[in-house]
Amino acid sequence: MTRHWSVRAHLFALVFAVVVPLVALLSYNLYQDTKKNAQQVNAASLALAQITASDTEHFLNDAVELMQRIARRPLVRDVDPQHCDPVFAELHDLNPKYANIGVINTSGKVICSAVIQPAGKQASVAHTEWFQRAMGENRLVLGKPFIGPITGKWVAVMALPLHDKYGVIKGVLALPIDLVNFTPVVRNAALPAGTMIGIMDSAGMVIARSKDPEKWVGKNIRGTPIVEIILARKTGEAEVTGVDHVSRLYGFTTIRGTDWFTAAGIPSDALSSSVSNYALRNTVIGLAIMLVVAALAYFFSRRIERPIRAISDAAKAIAQGQLDTRVAVDGPEEIADVANQFNVMLDVRKEAEERLSYLAQYDVLTGLPNRNMFRDRLEQAMGRAKRNETLMAVMFIDLDRFKEINDTLGHSVGDRVLQGVAERLKHFLRDVDTIARLGGDEFTVVLEGVHDASQITAAAQKIRDALAQPLLVDGREIFVSASIGISVYPTDVEEIDDLLKNADIAMYQAKQNGGDAHHFFVAEMNAHTTERLELEGRLRYALAHQKFTLDYQPQVDIRSGRIIGAEALIRWHDEQLGSIAPARFIPLAEETGLIMPIGEWVLHTACAQNKAWQDTGCAPISVAVNISPRQFRQANLLETITQALADTGLNPCFLELEITESTIMHQAEKSIITLEKLHKMGVRLSVDDFGTGYSSLSYLKRFPVHKLKIDQSFVRDINVDPDDAAIVTAVIAMARSLNVLTIAEGVETGGQLAFLDSLECGEYQGYYFAKPMSADKFFALLRNNQTELPEL
Ligand SMILES: Nc1nc2c(ncn2[C@@H]2O[C@@H]3COP(=O)(O)O[C@H]4[C@@H](O)[C@H](n5cnc6c(=O)[nH]c(N)nc65)O[C@@H]4COP(=O)(O)O[C@H]3[C@H]2O)c(=O)[nH]1
Known part of the structure; x- marks a missing residue:
């Protein structure tokens, strides 16, 4: 040394x-x-x-x-x-x-x-x-x-x-x-x-x-x-x-x-x-x-030595954990200055430590206890409940559609909403109840000293009532609701982690049921939620490791029998779970927000594929891509589409966006504005699952769409169920009067096709012509189709 x-x-x-x-x-x-x-x-x-x-x-x-x-x-x-x-x-x-x-x-x-x-x-x-x-x-x-x-x-x-x-x-x-x-x-x-x-x-x-x-x-x-x-x-x-x-x-x-x-x-x-x-x-x-x-x-x-030694001693004391140690400002100017700065540094450090310890326990945005402190308090509350032989409830509160507020009104409004919710919770609950924010739009409440479920229900209802009053942010009234999951100690479980997990599961259940509800945990919920969580994990893995592929299903002109388009349908084969149908994972992707990156990938891949087919010299067809509700409401939808087209070089007129009728009908006025913008871009728009979304004629007139896609549930029994036949007939007639094309999906038989043809439905799609297939197979079929025509 x-x-x-x-x-x-x-x-x-x-x-x-x-x-x-x-x-x-x-x-x-x-x-x-x-x-x-x-x-x-x-x-x-x-x-x-x-x-x-x-x-x-x-x-x-x-x-x-x-x-x-x-x-x-x-x-x-x-x-x-x-x-x-x-x-x-x-x-x-x-x-x-x-x-x-x-x-x-x-x-x-x-x-x-x-x-x-x-x-x-x-x-x-x-x-x-x-x-x-x-x-x-x-x-x-x-x-x-x-x-x-x-x-x-x-x-x-x-x-x-x-x-x-x-x-x-x-x-x-x-x-x-x-x-x-x-x-x-x-x-x-x-x-x-x-x-x-x-x-x-x-x-x-x-x-x-x-x-x-x-x-x-x-x-x-x-x-x-x-x-x-x-x-x-x-x-x-x-x-x-x-x-x-x-x-x-x-x-x-x-x-x-x-x-x-x-x-x-x-x-x-x-x-x-x-x-x-x-x-x-x-x-x-x-x-x-x-x-x-x-x-x-x-x-x-x-x-000189005395004040330096004092600083050195103070540093040693601090190293030993005596953080309140301060040095006397003494000695020559420079050393006094060092001592002063040393004290300032200690003050700053103390402040930083206090701040850190605050941050370790409190949520900065709302000032509520954070996850760490919540856990602490929960443990204490469990101890008290055990000693006093009372019940204690944990509530998981998740705001419904908070993501929408964030996406549409911006994060600062979102933050103010969270602060408003925190204030409401504090105001409406008792001082003894611990309210915490775990992150995002998740809040928790620990209710102590309760004796029966009715008290818990009353508290949950109180919270929902409190949130039902609109929040005033920047002069704008914002309505929020919450899904509340409740787990009771020691009725449900005795372990803290299980208690939390159960409250979370119950909250998902409340959300699944449409939100703005509270649910007590029941044992059956568990299995379903575990499976759901596993699927979500695998979905994230698939996205990160590009495990998705696209199949293409031909869309055919009924009269000529020519393939005039292809619907891109996503496929996911997971190494552990096997092939998973889109009907299973698309709603989960929608719920978790993963649909955004997945949808972007589909758009990009489908456009690139169509452009590749065109580049081989085939007669151009359009590629139809499903746009999920959340994607449709996403603020940067137009930019995403523009980017996909620009990146692949596909002409917008060869891209068709399939948006379900129910998606459009949710906030119909807003939807019309988005549709108009998309229409101006030159892309084609098709209303998917038409007939299931209860759109009125007055709205339909205002939708700048090219095509109505008749839902396969009507097509399936078209030859046997007069109601379905009547609906399909009406839809086709209405579309004609609005000058909009029609395509029937789920056509599995020649009878269905013949009936549709008799109604002068323009196009169809279904197993009768071909099931969804890989891009290579589709290309082979396309080439073939352009020379041979199928028999009607
Ligand atoms: N029984 C029967 N079914 C037929 C027939 N012809 C086609 N289908 C199936 O019907 C579904 C048509 O797609 P969809 O209504 O848009 O319904 C789609 C769509 O809503 C969604 N989906 C699929 N791919 C994507 C995607 O890339 N993005 C989004 N957002 N949704 C997708 O998942 C749903 C299910 O997709 P798939 O399982 O691929 O199921 C496809 C297709 O395989 C037929 O003749 N009979």
């Missing part, structure tokens, strides 16, 4: 990602600064050494100039010991940086001294190297440090030979520099503590030192690392431990005109302490930043 990081981990990673480079940057800067600092300190120490060297040079040059000036004075040139001391004393007062000013005679005796000589005796410096060098080399020399015999101080003597006017050395002018107070060595400069500036000569002897001069001046420090480095490199920088064991960054250089060197050392500590201060400061700042950022990250992570 993929491991997911928490928001906190993300934020800390972010902090880490920001702080680590920051610390690295600070460290790098620190390193760079340290490096730069060291370079600067090095440069500073070198500069300090160079300044000291330069100051010393100036000092020495000033001293030389001073000595030369003094030497030029006659008093000094003559080396007059009587007068020189006071003069020198004055000079010395003016120049206190020198330990003394004195004149030495050639034997090395100090004959003049600004500082009074000890014990009033003339000190001798004859042994000093500087005196000997000045005398020997006859030039200005700078002596090595030594403790002056008069001053007792560490001094470096500048010795200038004095000459008489012949250039002969008469003595030496000595200017001892007070090394302990040597001014060129910076003492009070604002330098880091521990900074040391010093001067030494090439022998490694300390000439001057800014720190503890009394201790160090005159000491030979040859052999110490710094001295060796200075002597080896003369000028430069080095970090090294000094004689006082202090590590310093030294700068050193030579003092021109001398064998002296200056060195300036700044303690490494000063640098490292400034660096460590800097580092400490940066570390503190870095840590502070890190802490602040980490604290902020923690704070923000809590602020």
Whole structure:
């Protein structure tokens, strides 16, 4: 499973990602600064050494100039010991940086001294190297440090030979520099503590030192690392431990005109302490930043994490079925928004669930309990009836001809009718009675607490009376009636499914009997209904799997004996039930509405077949197709016929529609309009089963039909029953007067045919000529018939 990081981990990673480079940057800067600092300190120490060297040079040059000036004075040139001391004393007062000013005679005796000589005796410096060098080399020399015999101080003597006017050395002018107070060595400069500036000569002897001069001046420090480095490199920088064991960054250089060197050392500590201060400061700042950022990250992570966790917890709670859980709208805007949307989503879901649970129990159109809830209530009612030892009735209510309302007035009117019926039922029944809608036009009622059949009958009658009042839909009065099937618990059965089935069977029975009735279930109904349901199932199967065929029965012109038409008759051979006669399944198809697709198929097949025969070159005949009552009243009848003709290419005049007289007479005015439309299309119309539908002459005159088909029930006994003969005679005569053709069906004998011929009936159809047959057989017969004529 993929491991997911928490928001906190993300934020800390972010902090880490920001702080680590920051610390690295600070460290790098620190390193760079340290490096730069060291370079600067090095440069500073070198500069300090160079300044000291330069100051010393100036000092020495000033001293030389001073000595030369003094030497030029006659008093000094003559080396007059009587007068020189006071003069020198004055000079010395003016120049206190020198330990003394004195004149030495050639034997090395100090004959003049600004500082009074000890014990009033003339000190001798004859042994000093500087005196000997000045005398020997006859030039200005700078002596090595030594403790002056008069001053007792560490001094470096500048010795200038004095000459008489012949250039002969008469003595030496000595200017001892007070090394302990040597001014060129910076003492009070604002330098880091521990900074040391010093001067030494090439022998490694300390000439001057800014720190503890009394201790160090005159000491030979040859052999110490710094001295060796200075002597080896003369000028430069080095970090090294000094004689006082202090590590310093030294700068050193030579003092021109001398064998002296200056060195300036700044303690490494000063640098490292400034660096460590800097580092400490940066570390503190870095840590502070890190802490602040980490604290902020923690704070923000809590602020983000808490509401997210709340959402997550809520989601878990919901997953566990706590559907009322809601999340507090909290945290940053986006998360608050998510929480809000989450709550909205939950509300929507709750609403949807409530809606679903409503839909699972109630019928949307009428607001009545649906099949599920009805079953529940029925079960409860059965329980109560059992406990209370009372009766309970289930009523199945099916509206009569509701399909017609839907087909003719449209579904929205149909819906309003269903709503109206629901309202009526609610209004007329008791509150304790459950009324439900199972779907379509089927309603159910559970009557509780009844004690005898009369109460149930009264309720059923009440329902029928309630529905008998017209419903007002869109200002139109709509009349409905219902077929009601009643099953009683526990009289009929004890099981819920049987109870429902029985009520359904009883309702069918009521419908079979013409509707607008109520029927109690009786056991015999069962077998009939079961068979009917099975047949319906097989019929649907046959339709879906195209198991129908058409037979054709010739229609013959009586005079010429020629086949002038064929009646298409549907055939159904079922794999399980065998051959089933149209008289058995057509009414069921009519009742269930299956007649629409079946009729469409018949129309299409018959037209196609006739066109195929015509295309073989046979003399054209018409094909007669039966149109059932429901098909005739179907709103799109004309389109269906037009489509069949268009699809097959058959000329409308070769299609004859057989419509029964009773179909036409039901809503005769409407029928006439439909017939006129069909007539205009050019198809031929024939009134089937004529004589059985009680059409009046006035109507007959208005039917735009071509032919009357005399019902076979009149033909059958035409030769024996004078009534039938009279009816057939009248029909033929009436048809002639209306200029309508006649065809007699069911002609089985020559006698019948002869009689019909005598009445001048135009055409006939019946077993006498041929039984209905397959299309192939019919075609063979047709070809034959067009050459041979049957004998009358
Ligand atoms: N006894 C006797 N009967 C004869 C004689 N000549 C023909 N018949 C039978 O009489 C019926 C004539 O059809 P129908 O009156 O339209 O009566 C038809 C018609 O109303 C209906 N029907 C058949 N095919 C279709 C169809 O495709 N569509 C519709 N809507 N109804 C159909 O089923 C009814 C019965 O059809 P079938 O069983 O095919 O029965 C046919 C036919 O076989 C005869 O000489 N003697």
